[in-house]
Structures are given as structure tokens and as C-alpha cells.
Amino acid sequence: TLQIEDDRTGLGIETLRRAMADNLFYIQGKYPEIATKNDFYMALAYTVRDRLLKRWISTTRSYVKNDVKVVCYLSAEFLMGPQLGNNLINLDIYEQVHKAVTESGLNIEELIEQEEEPGLGNGGLGRLAACYMDSLASLEIPAIGYGIRYEFGIFDQEIRDGWQVEITDKWLQWGNPWEIHRPELAYEVKLGGHTEPYTDQYGNYRVRWIPDQVVKGIAYDTPILGYKVNTTNILRLWKAEAPESFDFQSFNVGDYYGAVNKKVVSENISKVLYPNDEQVQGKQLRLEQQYFFVSCSLQNMIRIHLDRPGKSLATFHENFAVQLNDTHPAIGVAELMRLLLDEHQFAWEQAWDITQKTFGYTNHTLLPEALEKWSINLFGKLLPRHLEIIYEINRRFLDQVRLQDPYDQGKIARLSLIDETGDRYVRMANLACVGSHAINGVAALHTELLKQTVLRDFYQLWPEKFSNKTNGVTPRRWIVLSNPGLTSLISSKIGDNWIKHLEDLRQLESFVEDSNFRQQWRQIKLENKRNLAKYIQKKTGIVINPESLFDIQVKRIHEYKRQHLNVLHIITLYNRIKHNPDLEITPRTFIFGGKAAPGYYMAKLIIKLINSVAEVVNADPCVRDRMKVVFLPDYNVTLGQRVYPAADLSEQISTAGLEASGTGNMKFSMNGALTIGTLDGANVEIRQEVGEENFFLFGLRTEEVYALKTQGYNPWSYYNSNPQLKEVIDLIASGIFSHGDTGLFRPLLDSLLHHDPFMLLADYQSYIDCQEQVSQAYRNQDNWTRMSILNVARIGKFSSDRSIQEYCQDIWQAKSLTIELEE
Ligand code: 26W
Known part of the structure; x- marks a missing residue:
């Protein structure tokens, strides 16, 4: 018998191409010569939606009946x-649509990027x-x-x-x-x-x-x-x-x-x-x-x-x-x-x-x-x-x-x-x-x-x-969709069951000693970093080195999440280079992203501080590309999909006891980044799963935070007794990052020196020391890659499928x- 695919439900390449052309005409009211990219996106989206609706009707009927x-x-x-990319993955028609779209002279990635x-x-x-x-x-x-x-x-x-x-x-x-x-x-x-x-x-x-x-x-x-x-x-x-x-x-x-x-x-x-x-x-x-x-x-x-x-x-x-x-x-x-x-x-x-x-x-x-x-x-x-x-x-x-x-x-x-x-x-x-x-x-x-x-x-x-x-987080969006390179490498070794049963990633452990595999793993990370670098240059004009360590903190800006502790580390390195211009350090790119609540003054000041430090560090010839600082504007889900696959280091540095779980921590680790973090939220369990030797731990534990609070925490004593810390704080106060304005960051510094409710000063030295270990570890690329692979292999627990079950x-x-x- 002759099988003819319905234009609204068929999954063949030719049917998909025809359905798109049809939707372009009858929904957007356009023909290809005059259609905008958005028209083509809409035509494709309606083509996908038709296929979803077919399944939706069957689903609703079954729910009622049963x-x-x-x-x-x-x-x-x-x-x-x-929604578009995710629906293509879940419908399992990404490849067909890719071909159909290419045959129509279009680019699937560009169409996906059209979606707001x-x-x-x-x-x-x-x-x-x-x-x-x-x-x-x-x-x-x-x-x-x-x-x-x-x-x-x-x-x-x-x-x-x-x-x-x-x-x-x-x-x-x-x-x-x-x-x-x-x-x-x-x-x-x-x-x-x-x-x-x-x-x-x-x-x-x-x-x-x-x-x-x-x-x-x-x-x-x-x-x-x-x-x-x-x-x-x-x-x-x-x-x-x-x-x-x-x-x-x-x-x-x-x-x-x-x-x-x-x-x-x-x-x-x-x-x-x-x-x-x-x-x-x-x-x-x-x-x-x-x-x-x-x-x-x-x-x-x-x-x-x-x-x-x-x-x-x-x-x-x-x-x-x-x-x-x-x-x-x-x-x-x-x-x-x-x-x-x-x-x-x-x-x-x-x-x-x-x-x-x-x-x-x-x-x-x-x-x-x-x-x-x-x-x-x-x-x-x-x-x-x-x-x-x-x-x-x-x-x-x-x-x-x-x-x-x-x-x-x-x-x-x-x-x-x-x-x-x-x-x-x-x-x-x-x-x-x-x-x-x-x-x-x-x-x-x-x-x-x-x-x-x-x-x-x-x-x-x-x-x-x-x-x-x-x-947990969904591996469909946070690995398959956002990191196709890693997805196909993994599937070429262990098949693709892991996408539904993330614990199956454990099978990757047997490839850790395969140097060829490690080489491919590194290559994929490098490609992802190059893509992000291109994006950063387009959006901010900042040129970064894809070979440098990508050290990334993306999340809402909040004092308890301590983006400013990260900044203290950046300035510490900056001071070291200024004191010793020929210092050999592991080249790093510090990347931040996140929104502040519009009425949250301190959070907005932290954004200003990051950008101010970036301006000075990125322009200083003395630094010579050993450090770059980037604030990526408008961090959202779409941008997250570009960022996680390109990270080497995931910053999860909240004051212990304050981050309920965190979920970005899971997305980073799933994409092969190593974590520097406190014993907070799900970091505790991530570390347990990936192994303590594959996780950079620092800082006070929750009980120590509580104890210090009760016994009377005095941030001044840390400032006074730690010359390196003092120099960092004094440099911010000097106005060097604010065109000589010594008042600009005063509220932030006063808060740190006199109250420091999130105990940055107490955790400062431990954080700096731990970052030094990170820098050392990154110099051994082979071993770093081993740790990266083990992070992915052991992250299965953090699939949202497990949570939902x-x-x-x-x-x-x-x-x-x-x-x-x-x-
Ligand atoms: C009413 C103002 C308001 C708005 C939103 C208060 C609190 C919220 C949320 C509960 C904040 C939030 O998103 N919390 C985060 O929830 C994640 C998912 O469980 C956790 O991973 C984060 O640690 C937690 O900060």
C-alpha cells in the first residue's frame, strides 16, 4: 500500500519541508522571497507545533479514559x-529538520536563535x-x-x-x-x-x-x-x-x-x-x-x-x-x-x-x-x-x-x-x-x-x-541541546540511553585512561570556549583567549551568593601581577552574568564593581592577557545554554547554609566544569558523588558559620591581620577602579568591614588558597581532563528525572x- 504522510504530522524530510512552506504561506502570509528570518522561524515553529498537538490529543484522551x-x-x-530546539530534541526530529531547513536554503541554528x-x-x-x-x-x-x-x-x-x-x-x-x-x-x-x-x-x-x-x-x-x-x-x-x-x-x-x-x-x-x-x-x-x-x-x-x-x-x-x-x-x-x-x-x-x-x-x-x-x-x-x-x-x-x-x-x-x-x-x-x-x-x-x-x-x-x-535539571536541555559536541562523543562510546537514564553516564569512567578519548573531550571543550569567546567579542567587544581557564559565575546577583568574593580574588591576582610583572600565572578569563533585583542597591553596586574592575584589568598592559574580566549582559536561559558548555571552573561560593540547593552547579558539572565551592546546598551532594578529589572545596561549614556568628564575628580582625586582603580592600577604597571616586564603593566596603553578614572576610584566605590549587591543577591538562570526565560520569543523580521519580x-x-x- 502507498503510505502518504500527512503534512501536519509526518516526520519525513520532504514532508517537513513541504509543511514549512505551507505554514509560511498560510500562517505568515509570506512567500520565501519576501519572508524574514522570523517568518521562517514561525513557519518552522508551527510545523513542530502541529506534531505536538497530534500527541497532545492522544494524551488527553488517554488521561480521561484511564x-x-x-x-x-x-x-x-x-x-x-x-521551545523550538527542545521540542525538536524531544520529538527526535532534530536531524530531519536540520536537513529540511538546509534544503530550503536556511540555517537551523539561526532559526532557533530567532525565538524570544x-x-x-x-x-x-x-x-x-x-x-x-x-x-x-x-x-x-x-x-x-x-x-x-x-x-x-x-x-x-x-x-x-x-x-x-x-x-x-x-x-x-x-x-x-x-x-x-x-x-x-x-x-x-x-x-x-x-x-x-x-x-x-x-x-x-x-x-x-x-x-x-x-x-x-x-x-x-x-x-x-x-x-x-x-x-x-x-x-x-x-x-x-x-x-x-x-x-x-x-x-x-x-x-x-x-x-x-x-x-x-x-x-x-x-x-x-x-x-x-x-x-x-x-x-x-x-x-x-x-x-x-x-x-x-x-x-x-x-x-x-x-x-x-x-x-x-x-x-x-x-x-x-x-x-x-x-x-x-x-x-x-x-x-x-x-x-x-x-x-x-x-x-x-x-x-x-x-x-x-x-x-x-x-x-x-x-x-x-x-x-x-x-x-x-x-x-x-x-x-x-x-x-x-x-x-x-x-x-x-x-x-x-x-x-x-x-x-x-x-x-x-x-x-x-x-x-x-x-x-x-x-x-x-x-x-x-x-x-x-x-x-x-x-x-x-x-x-x-x-x-x-x-x-x-x-x-x-x-x-x-x-x-x-x-x-535536578533536565539533561535534554542542559546537555543534549546545549552541548551537541559532548553529546555525540558520549553517545559514540556508551550509546544514548544515558539521555533518559543519566546514571548510565557512569560507563564513561572506563574511558578515563583512554588518551585519545581525553583528547577528544578537550577538543570539544575548546570548541565550546571558542564559540563563547566569539559571542563575548560580539556582545562586549572584549577579546578573550580560548586557551585560558574559563572561570564562570552565572546566577542572580545577591550578597549571599558572594560574587564580590570572586572579585576579591581577581584583585588579589591583579595585585600579585603588579608587584611581580613577570609572575607566571595560569591565564584566566573571569566571566560573570546575572541580574540584580531593580531595588537591590548592594547587588547593583556589585555589578558596577565587576565592570569597573574589568575596565581597569582588561586595559592594563602590565597584565598582558594573563587575566580578563567579562560581565555578560542579560544572563538568561538562552545565554546559559552557551555558557555552561564552555566553562572550566564553576563558582559555587555562597556562605554555607544559605543557598538552598543551586541548580547551576549541576549544569556546569554535567558539562565537564570542575567546581570551586563551599559545603552549601547541593554542592555537598555533588562533591559526594564526583569524589572529593575532583572538587575544590573551601570555606567555613554551616556549623562554623553559626558558631562564629554566636561568638561575635569581627570582620575587622581579618582585614587587619591579612595584608593581602587589606591591600585588596584598600585598592578598591583608593578609587583606582572608580576614576578616583573614593566614595563609589564605600557602602560595599563599609558593609564588609563593619558587618559582613555573609562572612566574605572569614572565607577569603581559604578561597584564595583553593584558587591557587585550581591554577596548579589546570596546568596539568591531562589530569584536569580526567577530573572533568569523572565529574560528568558521576553526575547522574542530578537529573530532574531522579527528582521527579x-x-x-x-x-x-x-x-x-x-x-x-x-x-
Ligand atoms: C517573594 C520574593 C521571593 C521570590 C522568589 C522569594 C523567594 C523566591 C525564590 C524561592 C527564590 C529562589 O529561586 N530560590 C532558589 O530556588 C532554587 C530551586 O530550588 C534553589 O536551587 C536555589 O538555591 C534557591 O535560591
């Missing part, structure tokens, strides 16, 4: 990165959510990611005169081919107003919420395809609009402006991502965002559940496992209670039982300034019914606590959902703990610290609720379902 349990990942951020990335997240937490969506689909677990379709994502960063400047992120301006607008999938979300008690037809006490504003949430769906499977889950993001009906009153009295203004105010809710991480601001609009997307999502789950024949909400938790990605969606605990009590007439006890069985809570940070709390006043004005529900949850919860421990008033005050130590606040972490059956941290150390510090009282109350789920087993009780393609 009555599956669905994992719902609630997250205010999804930092997805560009959806920057709907700040950093670690948002990117983790994206890796987890990839693993859920790849493991064939039914899942929905729920979040907000921000019109403006994380700002674009420009550097002007060494300072960060924020530019609006207009990611939607050329259209988004990956999303499907579903205007029919809409929910109303109430805000403000007051509540009223009433008695229902059965004589039960009930409460009605009469809001003073209603907004409508509209779904936008993005298909998420798993790697070499048919499972296609959904990322469902909500956009806020004004409901038509709500304007009428204004129109009736002729208040046209007022009616339109209501629309504007409603649409503000999903307008822009808050660019702060690890720092709460307590803004009303932020609470509106959180409640808005959580309410839409829970209403959507309830509709899906009740659409299934014979289902009642009494079994909701058997069909839905809802994970709270930090406390940003924790209002969901009160919202599910409200929906069950007020809209579905459940009794309190049963509603509470369902709620607790439904939710799990993941904590991502120990920093006190990142723990969300809402002033009672603001909360009660916006969500009066939820405040009542929270008071009632709290009353019942504290009664239960008092039964166990009636005399410990301090403990009761700490466990309370309401902070009453000064102004009164709702504590979202406490709400999340009480309303969930499972609580987890994101690395072994972090989970231990959670149990000992911020969640100590909850741990004593319910030790069985706590578990660790060490973060643990969540499925221990928290979600979710099972995989293989999807067959329908004809």
Missing part, C-alpha cells in the same frame, strides 16, 4: 527558555519548574503546570557605564506560536468586598462572599512533550481580563471612562513579573497575582474532576496531587477550603481532610527576608473570606497543639498562622505546612537546616511530613501511563 491521577505543579514562575525566550521567572525556582515539566512528560506522568501568563517577564538587562539598566521584556511582541489561547476556558476570581453569614436550606451555617471586584482568568496552553515518548502535558498559564458583565453598571450611568478603567485595572494583574527573588515586598498586586492564578487553577481542577462521570469532590485528592512551589501559591490551602465549604457545601472536617491530602509544599529558601507574610489589614481587605478561613484553621490547629504542649506559649506563638509579635501578619509558610501532608527541602543540607531552624516546631510536631527532594513515589503517588499515538 481516570489517572494528575500532578498539578503550582508555580508563580516558569522559566521555560526557548519566555522569561516568566527570576532564577532557580522558575527554572526548576521548567526542568520538572520536562521530566514529568519524559517519565509519562500526567501533569499540568499552572501559572501566570505575564505580559512582561523578567526585564532585559543592559549595562550602561557599568551599571545595570532594566528594559521592559516584550516577549510577546512578535507573537508566540507555542501557546493556544482558550477563551472558552475562563474562570471568575473575586476580590475585596465583605462576607455575610446565612442559613442554607438544610439549616446549616454558611458564609457568602460579596466581592467588590471580579476578574476573569483566561487559559493559555503550551504543550510540553516528553523526550522520545508521546506524552504531551500542558503548561496552563492564566491571563487576567475584565469580565464583560461587570462594566455594565458604569455604562448605565454614562461613566464610559470608569468602565474602561475597570478593564485596565483588572488586566494589570497578569501584566508583569515581580523581579525580586529572595526578598518580599508585601505589595497588594503581588497577592492579587498569587490568588488570581491559584483560584483559576483550583477551579479548573474541580471542573476537570466533576466532568468525569460519577466523580464527587470527596475523592478530589485521589485524582489530583497539588504541589506548592514555595509559598507563592500557598493561598491555595485557604482557597480549596473556601471552594469546598462555600461553593460545594462540604462540612469543615471533610474539607480539611481533602485539602491536607491534596497539597504538598516545597520550601526553596531559608533567608528570613524571603519568607512571605501579608499584613492582616491588606489581606483582609483583599480576601476577607480567606482571612476568616485562616483564623478558623489556626484556631483548630492551635487547640490541637495545646493538647500536646499546653504550657509552651513561645512555641504556640511561633506555630501560629498569625504573626503577632508586632503588626499582625499572615505567615504563608505556616499556612503551607499546616495545609499539606508533605513538606520538603531541595537538597539534603537544606532539608536538615529547615528541620533545625525555620520549620523546627513543625518538624517536632509532624516529623513524618518531612522529606528531602534534592533538585522521588516526588512521584513519596509525595504524589502518581504513576506513569504510556500514550499510544492514535490514527
Whole structure:
């Protein structure tokens, strides 16, 4: 029989080429002679999307038919990165498309680069959510990611005169081919107003919420395809609009402006991502965002559940496992209670039982300034019914606590959902703990610290609720897509099963002594470094030496992450060269990237410091190419994909006890970089896996940090007793990096000398010594390559597939379902 491939689903090269031409014509309305690169990108993206939709339909049908349990990942951020390349990998048609595109006279890499990335997240937490969506689909677990379709994502960063400047992120301006607008999938979300008690037809006490504003949430769906499977889950993001009906009153009295203004105010809710991480601001609009997307999502789950024949909400938790990605969606605990009590007439006890069985809570940070709390006043004005529900949850919860421990008033005050130590606040972490059956941290150390510090009282109350789920990252994006050279070398030796079973990388260990293999390994790294060097020259004009050691720190700029400790090392080397112009040092290129929260003054000053030091060092003839310093503007997922494969050294130098996990540390190591790091977050486990002889460890341990704090830490004594350190600090103070302005970096130096909350001075010498070991080790290229190979061979644990399997087993009780393609 003659097999003819459908233009919307076929995977043959000729079919793909025809489908692209067709989409160029019928979607973009262009023909090749006049089409822009973006037109071609769109044509290809729609070609890929058609193939995803085919799989999505089969997936949805199977989920309904098999009555599956669905994992719902609630997250205010999804930092997805560009979709085209990843979808080609997961569809397993990269090569076919490459050929089809080349035959059409185009360049696949250029087309992939056209895509504007959806920057709907700040950093670690948002990117983790994206890796987890990839693993859920790849493991064939039914899942929905729920979040907000921000019109403006994380700002674009420009550097002007060494300072960060924020530019609006207009990611939607050329259209988004990956999303499907579903205007029919809409929910109303109430805000403000007051509540009223009433008695229902059965004589039960009930409460009605009469809001003073209603907004409508509209779904936008993005298909998420798993790697070499048919499972296609959904990322469902909500956009806020004004409901038509709500304007009428204004129109009736002729208040046209007022009616339109209501629309504007409603649409503000999903307008822009808050660019702060690890720092709460307590803004009303932020609470509106959180409640808005959580309410839409829970209403959507309830509709899906009740659409299934014979289902009642009494079994909701058997069909839905809802994970709270930090406390940003924790209002969901009160919202599910409200929906069950007020809209579905459940009794309190049963509603509470369902709620607790439904939710799990993941904590991502120990920093006190990142723990969300809402002033009672603001909360009660916006969500009066939820405040009542929270008071009632709290009353019942504290009664239960008092039964166990009636005399410990301090403990009761700490466990309370309401902070009453000064102004009164709702504590979202406490709400999340009480309303969930499972609580987890994101690395072994972090989970231990959670149990000992911020969640100590909850741990004593319910030790069985706590578990660790060490973060992971997806090898599809972070190796296969971003490092094709390494991917084919690895696969040529051990086949390609490792892409789905990352532990299989262990088989690489048997090639460590193969000098030919090591040579190929080095060559690939060098190629990747050359590519990055080209990019750096294009973007910054700085010329770097690809043979030098690429020492890279990319992550959000934060004092606890200590980018300025890295700078202290750079200036230390600079001083050494100035003192001894003929000094033999291992040539290094120091590369930084990362955004600072727009209101975080110290972080912005650190960016200015890096650029100022770069300006002086790069221009100094005395340095003679032994050192270069680069600040890469606008670090994002796309740029990460260029950076990790080119790194020799990964900087993971946070103060011990403060980085919950880190995930960049895993991406570097997966691409053959060695780590210099403290015993913090997942560094501890990475070191354990790759072997301590393949990891550069320095600095105080968490207990030592705590001990030093308690005994009274005095940064001055380090400054006074360490001449090398003193010289570095004095050089910054001298104004040499600031055109003679001795005041510019004063706030940073004052903070270091008088408070140094992140203990840079205490860790300085240990860091410098460790960096010296790095420099020595790099001189033995053969041995360095051995260590690099062993890092990759032993990094399997940090696949997000492993993390997701643990969540499925221990928290979600979710099972995989293989999807067959329908004809
Ligand atoms: C409300 C302000 C705010 C916004 C974001 C507070 C806190 C956050 C996030 C929790 C910050 C964050 O992204 N934390 C990072 O989460 C990663 C994923 O688990 C970890 O790897 C990082 O160590 C942690 O800093």
C-alpha cells in the first residue's frame, strides 16, 4: 500500500519541508522571497507545533479514559527558555529538520536563535519548574503546570557605564506560536468586598462572599512533550481580563471612562513579573497575582474532576496531587477550603481532610527576608473570606497543639498562622505546612537546616511530613541541546540511553585512561570556549583567549551568593601581577552574568564593581592577557545554554547554609566544569558523588558559620591581620577602579568591614588558597581532563528525572501511563 504522510504530522524530510512552506504561506502570509528570518522561524515553529498537538490529543484522551491521577505543579514562575530546539530534541526530529531547513536554503541554528525566550521567572525556582515539566512528560506522568501568563517577564538587562539598566521584556511582541489561547476556558476570581453569614436550606451555617471586584482568568496552553515518548502535558498559564458583565453598571450611568478603567485595572494583574527573588515586598498586586492564578487553577481542577462521570469532590485528592512551589501559591490551602465549604457545601472536617491530602509544599529558601507574610489589614481587605478561613484553621490547629504542649506559649506563638509579635501578619509558610501532608527541602543540607531552624516546631510536631527532594535539571536541555559536541562523543562510546537514564553516564569512567578519548573531550571543550569567546567579542567587544581557564559565575546577583568574593580574588591576582610583572600565572578569563533585583542597591553596586574592575584589568598592559574580566549582559536561559558548555571552573561560593540547593552547579558539572565551592546546598551532594578529589572545596561549614556568628564575628580582625586582603580592600577604597571616586564603593566596603553578614572576610584566605590549587591543577591538562570526565560520569543523580521519580513515589503517588499515538 502507498503510505502518504500527512503534512501536519509526518516526520519525513520532504514532508517537513513541504509543511514549512505551507505554514509560511498560510500562517505568515509570506512567500520565501519576501519572508524574514522570523517568518521562517514561525513557519518552522508551527510545523513542530502541529506534531505536538497530534500527541497532545492522544494524551488527553488517554488521561480521561484511564481516570489517572494528575500532578498539578503550582508555580508563580516558569522559566521555560526557548521551545523550538527542545521540542525538536524531544520529538527526535532534530536531524530531519536540520536537513529540511538546509534544503530550503536556511540555517537551523539561526532559526532557533530567532525565538524570544519566555522569561516568566527570576532564577532557580522558575527554572526548576521548567526542568520538572520536562521530566514529568519524559517519565509519562500526567501533569499540568499552572501559572501566570505575564505580559512582561523578567526585564532585559543592559549595562550602561557599568551599571545595570532594566528594559521592559516584550516577549510577546512578535507573537508566540507555542501557546493556544482558550477563551472558552475562563474562570471568575473575586476580590475585596465583605462576607455575610446565612442559613442554607438544610439549616446549616454558611458564609457568602460579596466581592467588590471580579476578574476573569483566561487559559493559555503550551504543550510540553516528553523526550522520545508521546506524552504531551500542558503548561496552563492564566491571563487576567475584565469580565464583560461587570462594566455594565458604569455604562448605565454614562461613566464610559470608569468602565474602561475597570478593564485596565483588572488586566494589570497578569501584566508583569515581580523581579525580586529572595526578598518580599508585601505589595497588594503581588497577592492579587498569587490568588488570581491559584483560584483559576483550583477551579479548573474541580471542573476537570466533576466532568468525569460519577466523580464527587470527596475523592478530589485521589485524582489530583497539588504541589506548592514555595509559598507563592500557598493561598491555595485557604482557597480549596473556601471552594469546598462555600461553593460545594462540604462540612469543615471533610474539607480539611481533602485539602491536607491534596497539597504538598516545597520550601526553596531559608533567608528570613524571603519568607512571605501579608499584613492582616491588606489581606483582609483583599480576601476577607480567606482571612476568616485562616483564623478558623489556626484556631483548630492551635487547640490541637495545646493538647500536646499546653504550657509552651513561645512555641504556640511561633506555630501560629498569625504573626503577632508586632503588626499582625499572615505567615504563608505556616499556612503551607499546616495545609499539606508533605513538606520538603531541595537538597539534603537544606532539608536538615529547615528541620533545625525555620520549620523546627513543625518538624517536632509532624516529623513524618518531612522529606528531602534534592533538585535536578533536565539533561535534554542542559546537555543534549546545549552541548551537541559532548553529546555525540558520549553517545559514540556508551550509546544514548544515558539521555533518559543519566546514571548510565557512569560507563564513561572506563574511558578515563583512554588518551585519545581525553583528547577528544578537550577538543570539544575548546570548541565550546571558542564559540563563547566569539559571542563575548560580539556582545562586549572584549577579546578573550580560548586557551585560558574559563572561570564562570552565572546566577542572580545577591550578597549571599558572594560574587564580590570572586572579585576579591581577581584583585588579589591583579595585585600579585603588579608587584611581580613577570609572575607566571595560569591565564584566566573571569566571566560573570546575572541580574540584580531593580531595588537591590548592594547587588547593583556589585555589578558596577565587576565592570569597573574589568575596565581597569582588561586595559592594563602590565597584565598582558594573563587575566580578563567579562560581565555578560542579560544572563538568561538562552545565554546559559552557551555558557555552561564552555566553562572550566564553576563558582559555587555562597556562605554555607544559605543557598538552598543551586541548580547551576549541576549544569556546569554535567558539562565537564570542575567546581570551586563551599559545603552549601547541593554542592555537598555533588562533591559526594564526583569524589572529593575532583572538587575544590573551601570555606567555613554551616556549623562554623553559626558558631562564629554566636561568638561575635569581627570582620575587622581579618582585614587587619591579612595584608593581602587589606591591600585588596584598600585598592578598591583608593578609587583606582572608580576614576578616583573614593566614595563609589564605600557602602560595599563599609558593609564588609563593619558587618559582613555573609562572612566574605572569614572565607577569603581559604578561597584564595583553593584558587591557587585550581591554577596548579589546570596546568596539568591531562589530569584536569580526567577530573572533568569523572565529574560528568558521576553526575547522574542530578537529573530532574531522579527528582521527579522521588516526588512521584513519596509525595504524589502518581504513576506513569504510556500514550499510544492514535490514527
Ligand atoms: C517573594 C520574593 C521571593 C521570590 C522568589 C522569594 C523567594 C523566591 C525564590 C524561592 C527564590 C529562589 O529561586 N530560590 C532558589 O530556588 C532554587 C530551586 O530550588 C534553589 O536551587 C536555589 O538555591 C534557591 O535560591
